[in-house]
Amino acid sequence: MNNRTRKKIAAAAMAAGLGAGAMAFAGPLGIARTVAYGLSDGRFSGKREYAYYGFVRVEALVKSGKLADVRVLEYPNDNGRSHYINSVALPYLVQEAVDAQSFRVDVISGATFTSEAYMKSLQEALRQAGA
């Protein structure tokens, strides 16, 4: 890369690993941060969080003061609203099998959406556990 090219990556809070009992959370643009240690043992349900196409709700299992497992209690399901879709002529579409490949790329497009609702629900569950 040319040395006058400017490439900046803002500091990103990333999940530090569920099993380690430490989590990082961030707002839509990655600023807020919470780290959870020394939790009370038990099962804690998070709030239902809206993910635009339904709700996400998780339950945290805390063992020996650490986050041991996360169970998804509720997950978006689109079927209930399908009848709102305008009837359109079925377009011509192409199919292929998905396969992981190596590419040299400048930047990556990927989803963050439901995972944000998941993290918000989990954050609430951990707050109840005393994080």
Add this chain to the structure above:
Amino acid sequence: MGMPITVVIPDRERMDGPPPGAWFPTADAAADAVFGYFREVDARFSPYLPESETSRIDRGELLPQESSSEMREVLRLSEETRTLTNGYFDVRCGGRFDPSGLVKGWAIARAAKILDRDGFISFCIEAGGDIEARGASDEGAPWRIGIRSPFDPSKLIRSISLHNRGVATSGTYIRGPHIYNPLTGGRPQEIASLTVIGPNVYEADRLATAAFAMGQAGIQFLAGFPDFETYMVEWSGTATFTPGFARYFTS
């Protein structure tokens, strides 16, 4: 969950010729202005910050008509998007207010305007996986953008080449449990991710969000929009795409 923001500005003089005036900022200063703008957007719109306008509107402490002009614009665009998507995109649902689904693409598009104003022709801005790609990369070629695998976030499944377009991906890297709709006895969630290329990142983002909500019908909904191409990945491992999407594949 984090949201890294990437701003790439290739060497302007080499890419786009000398700046038309001495007052143009350096790439460093322009990138700093973009990050400053994203921090302002976060402070105003984050549902995670208790004093943001979003949180105050959600708690009923701030009336939408008394909010900032930026918030009022987001509210107006949210309403327009709700209508455009037959109600699939809605910032008010379940008694909560959260415009995050529109703000990301909107903020990237506004940040691109900052660089436009500063005279930059070639740049790429990415926030949370949504991208505005202008001009050319520092190799003088279209921007090469990887599409992340929903099965393994460390892997890519496709690469696309973009020039003056936006791209957004909606989806999840958490496979949902097999919840069946009790009313219809219907199938579980099958869509893993939905990638939309559009004329800019704002349009791509809002339509990707709404179309993902529609499940398998989303790609058909988007096929009705000229100037948009869609790539849908199902948990089965099959990808379905509009024929025009193949034009963007990096060979």
